[in-house]
Amino acid sequence: DGEAVGAVGIDVESGEIVLVESSAVILAAGGLTKLYKRNSASINMGGEAFSLALHAGAELIDMEFVQFFPIGHLAPRMVGMDPIMWDPFRYKVGGRLLNGNFEEFIHNYGASDSGTYTARRDVASYAIYKEVEEGRGSPHGGVWLSFDHISEDVMKEKFGPMIGRLAKNGIDLQKSAIEVSPIAHYHMGGIRVDTQMKTRVPGLYAAGEAVGGANGATRLSGNAIPEAFVFGERAGRFSAAFAKGRSRMPIEEAAATAIISEPKFQLKKGAKPDGSATALMTELQSLMWDKVGLFRTGEKLEQALLRIRTMKKDDLRNIIIPDNAPFNQALLDWYELRAGLLCAESVTLAAINRTESRGAHQREDITEASPEFERNQTVELSGDELVTGWAEVPRISYTLEAKQAAVI
Ligand SMILES: Cc1cc2nc3c(=O)[nH]c(=O)nc-3n(C[C@H](O)[C@H](O)[C@H](O)COP(=O)(O)OP(=O)(O)OC[C@H]3O[C@@H](n4cnc5c(N)ncnc54)[C@H](O)[C@@H]3O)c2cc1C
Secondary structure, eight states: OOSEEEEEETTTTOOOEEEOOSSSSEOOOOGGGSSSSBBOOOOOOOHHHHHHHHHOOOEETTTEEEEEEEEEEEEEEOOOOOOTHHHHIIIIIEEEOOOOOOOOOOGGGTOOOTTTTOOOOOHHHHHHHHHHTTTTTOTSSSSSOOOSOOOOHHHHHHHTHHHHHHHHTTOOOOOEEEEEEEEEESSSSEOOOOTTSOOSSSTTTEEEBBBBBBTTTOTTTOOHHHHHHHHHHHHHHHHHHHHHTOOOOOHHHHHHHHHGGGGGGEEEEOOOOOHEEEEEEHHHHHHHOOOOOEEOOOOOOOOHHHHHHHHIIIIIOOEEOOOOOOHHHHHHHHHHHHHHHHHHHHHHHHHHOOOOOOOEEESSEEEESGGGGEEEEEEEEEEEEEEEEEEEEEOOOOOOOOOOOOOO
C-alpha cells in the first residue's frame, strides 16, 4: 500500500529468508564507490541502499555527482593503511607532486601549488589524469608524491607512528617517492529525503552516505562523518516518532518471498560456482572507471549505458547460481551485482542528462557550467525503467545568531 512495513533478508549462515516487521525503516547501507575500478570503498559499498530505495518507491537525487580523490595510494603495495592517507600529510608537510619525468606539473593546469600544496581536488585530479594520458605518468599509471626534500626530523614529527607502519609495508619516504592517482571516494548523490530524513514513502527514512543532495555538486573535505552522525540521529528520532503508537502492519509473506526469490530460476542444484557475477562486477567497475569516471563525454556515457543495460537484461539473467543454502556467496554476489547495475545505470543516465560541467561531474565535451542546470536531478523507478526529472534547488537563507562561547 505504498508504505514501508519492514525488511526482507537472507540469513547468510542458514540460507533462510528472514522477515523483519517494523513501522519504520532506515536505509543506511552507505554509498556506491565500489562500482569503480579504483575506489576507497569497503567491500560491500556497492549501492544497495539506493537500489532498495528505488524498489521501495523512493527517489534518488544528484546521482551524477561521484567524488574522486586526487591522490589515492597506487604503488608500492600498502596493506592495512588508508589509501587516502596522503592528503593530510601533503598539506602538513608539503609533499611534491611530480610527473613521470620527476617534474612538478600542477602549475601547468592553472593552479598554484608550489610551496603551498593547496590545489583543489578537482584541479589536481584533472592535472594527474592529463599527465598520465599524455604519457608522462609514473610506472603504474599515476604520478609521484615525493617527500625527499623534507628533513628527517620534520618527517618524524609530522608522521609520528605512521613512519613505523609505513616501514612495515617496506615504504621509506626519505628514500623513495610513492605513486598516487585519483580514486573514487564518496557519492554526493543518493536517496532524496526531507529535513526529517524522510523519503516520499511513508515510514521509509535514510541516513549517512546513502542520503543524497546535501553536498551539492561536490563535497568539502570532512563533511561526511558529521553528516552521518547528524543524519543518523535525526533519522532515528523522526522514524521513532513516526512509528510510535502505530500498529505494525503484517508483511505479506508471499510478496516478500517473491522479492528475494527473483533469481529462483537461475538456481541449480549441484552447479559449481563459476564466478560469473564477480567477473561481471569487475567488468562493471572498469566500465564505470573508463566511461563514467572523472572526465566524461556524451559518447562514452552512451556506450556505458548500452553495456550496463545489456548486462542488466541479459548477462545478469543468464548467471547460473549454485543452489547451496548455507553461505551461498554466489547468490550474494548476484544480489550485489543486481543492485550495482541499477545504481550504475542511474549514475550514467543522470550524467548523460547533465550536459554541462559542474563540481564532480566534468565533461570533456562540454567544459562549462550552465545556469540552466543549477538544478537537482531526480531518478525513480517506474516498472523496470529508470525515469529522470529535475527539481529546483531549495534556497534557504539563515541568519546566524551571535552566541558567547562558554568560558571554561
Ligand atoms: C577510506 C575513507 C576515508 C574517509 N575519511 C573521511 C574523513 O576523514 N572525514 C569525513 O568526513 N569523511 C570521510 N570519509 C567518508 C565517510 O567515512 C563516509 O561517508 C561515512 O563513513 C559513511 O557512513 P555510513 O554509515 O553512511 O556508511 P558506511 O560506513 O559505508 O556503512 C554502511 C554499512 O552498511 C552495511 N551494508 C551495506 N550493504 C548492506 C546490505 N545490503 N544489507 C545490510 N547492511 C549493508 C555495510 O556493511 C556497512 O556496515 C572517508 C571514507 C573512506 C572510505
